[in-house]
Amino acid sequence: MSDSQPLETSSRIYQYSIISAFMDGQTLHGIPLKDLGKHGDFGLGSFQLADGEMILVDGTAYRMSYDGSITVAEPSTCLPYAMVTFYTPTVTVAVAGMLKPNFQKHIEDITPTAKNYFLAIRFDGVFKKMRFRIAKGQDVPGANVMKTITKTQRVIDMEDVEGTMIGFRSPGCYQGITVAGYHLHFIKKDRTTGGHCLDFEIQKGITGISIIRQIDIELPDSDDFCExxxxxxxxxxxxxx
Ligand SMILES: [Zn+2]
Incomplete structure (x- = not known):
């Protein structure tokens, strides 16, 4: 890595379970939030029975619920899937006027040596448009999440909204372990709503990036996971x- 390139940090990603297990319906058991917090102050995840979306911002985990409301998650809350890190950005840039694909391309452009590493990404600013979804939660524990999530999710569109977007970019070969490519969650600045980002257009703001070479995956200790x-x-x- 040359001197002109952003260096990777000593951070590591901690991930609980794998996305393939979550999508198969392994949503009943999970890591308590109080334990997850030992591994990071930044990240995203889901709740028991895939009920809502989780975003971890500056050490506070929020449950973004299907009805559009938000609560601070209780320390005893279980998360069947989560990806967190202690966020230490090595690159911070101002960005303006970018559609989602342009934003992603911009991130690739400013981290040219990091395409095979993980990136933790944070954006704070104003979105001209933000489309996010909130998972409804399963009626039947153990049912396949993959087959139902897009049918039952609530999609919310907002315009001229200020907030924070947090997530990760994973190399393509990790598909199924994590979500390959970009996985980002959004929370409105006033903390009144948010969810899993589907599409957006950035008006202006600041992006931070942390290049990460270490990932620690803990697999659930449950019969469900084994099956x-x-x-x-x-x-x-x-x-x-
Ligand atoms: Zn998500």
Whole structure:
């Protein structure tokens, strides 16, 4: 890595479970939030029965619920899937007037040596448009999340909204373990709503990036996990995420 390139940090990603298990319906058991917090102050995840979306911002985990409301998650809350890190950006840039694909291309352009590493990404600023979804939660524990999430999710569109977007970019070969490519969650600045980003247009703001070379994955200690069908469904993950 040359001197002109942003250096990777000593941070590591901690991930609980894998997205293939979550999508197969392994949503009943999880890591308590108080334990997850030992591994990071920044990240995203889901709740028991895939009920809502989780965003971890500056050490506070929020549950963004299907009805559009937000609560600070209780320390005892279980998360069946989560990806967190202690966020230490090595690159911070101002960005303006970018559609989602342009934003992603811009991130690739300013981290040219990092395409095979993980990136933790944070954006704070104003979105001209933000489309996000909130998972409804399962009626039947253990049912396949992949098959139901896009049918039951609530999609919310906002315009001229200020907030924070947090997430990760994972190399393509990690599909099924995590979500390959970009996985980003959004929370409104006043903390009144948010969810899993589907599409957006940035008006202006600041982006921070941390290049990460270390990932620690903890697999659930449950009978359900042992019986999960972990066959990779690339098409399903792309559709659901
Ligand atoms: Zn998500």
């Amino acid at each position: 999960a069908d972990l066959t990779l469904d690339n098409e399903g993950i792309v559709k659901a995420e």
